[in-house]
Amino acid sequence: MAPLTQYLLLLGMGITTAGLVWMLYLIKQSLGQTLDEPGKDIPAESGNLAPKPAWLRYHVHYYGYALLFLAFDMEMAYMYPWAVVYREVGILALLDMGVFLMILFLGLIYTWTQLGLKRQ
């Protein structure tokens, strides 16, 4: 199968799924309307009446991990093509990527020593 056909198939599957879901929404809508009763549309909060919106500033206490994640994720983009030709290139590939990974790993160790790997 040609690569273009494959991606067209993927696109088609996505559109089909969206269409099916839309049909389900329509069927549900035709089955009956929601009764308008007081207090029904308040989000669950263990009995509190949730006076304010939940879209507040939230302390994302894993931001240190998020930064590390960015660095490692960039590195992974290089890993995939490297992995495909690894056996062909041989020991040189191991050394090349070994040095690169070692530098990144030292970064991880450094973050660890700076107490970055715990809840902030």
Next chain:
Amino acid sequence: MTPFLNGFIITLLFLSGVYAAAVMERWSVTGHVNWGGPVRSFLLLFAREEIKTRKHDKVFFETAPILFIGVILLTISILPFAPGSVIIDLGTGALFINAALVYVMVALLMMGWAINGVYAMIGGWRAIAQLIAYSMPVVMVLTATVMRAESMFLTDIVESQKGLWNILYQPVGFILFYISALAIAFLPPFDLPTAGGELAGGVWADLTGARKLLFRLGRLTLVFTVSAAVVVLYLGGWMGPWLPDFVWTFLKTLLVAASFFAVGRFMPRIRHDHLLEYNWKYGVPLALYNIFQVGVVLLL
């Protein structure tokens, strides 16, 4: 057997597999095997009225379930059940698994945001924490399987396991991928976005009707998908004696899914800061070690 009949049988097997996953999910919560239970839940959710929370985000509220179930169906469509029976044999298969399943967590964050409730929002932020925790080990162990196969085609990865399955060739990678698969499918030890006891259902707490139905269905398909991914990457895919090849894939996938639910039944939920900590302190170094080990063994 004609390709059409083959595809028909595989679709039937896939649907029955998802149904079996639904039965097992029920068992993992209640401890009872109830074969009619999923049908009942389906009818219940189908007939239930649609309640939308006030001041919800309209766009995300409608699109998050579509994104959730959509990416899962895209992922299952690239996994090979048998040599000739793969819907789309992508040249970037191994990468695509990871890239598509990331959107599971994105959909959860979108839903948590859309509801505009406190519990759902915390569930959404936790989903991102979970993604940051498991994502690195997953891509690294995937790379190690690609290294052995010298190709990112999933069919090639299965072929490369002829003789010795990856579970024995790279056991560290298998253990990491197995645990991460649990986290991808947010099954019980890692069900942080939808934590039953503490967040009252989290992201799912305020959903009823069609959207809840889509999320439940999507999660069951997701469990089946990640089980199939474990089988394709580590358990030799369709390889096995006597039976036809796609039956082997199906049986192994069901077995892996059953083990997922069994693990979830007997494990306490892990805290999300602990999850981040363990994954980055032990998971990432172990994954790097796995790459190194596979690299050295390949060159010997």
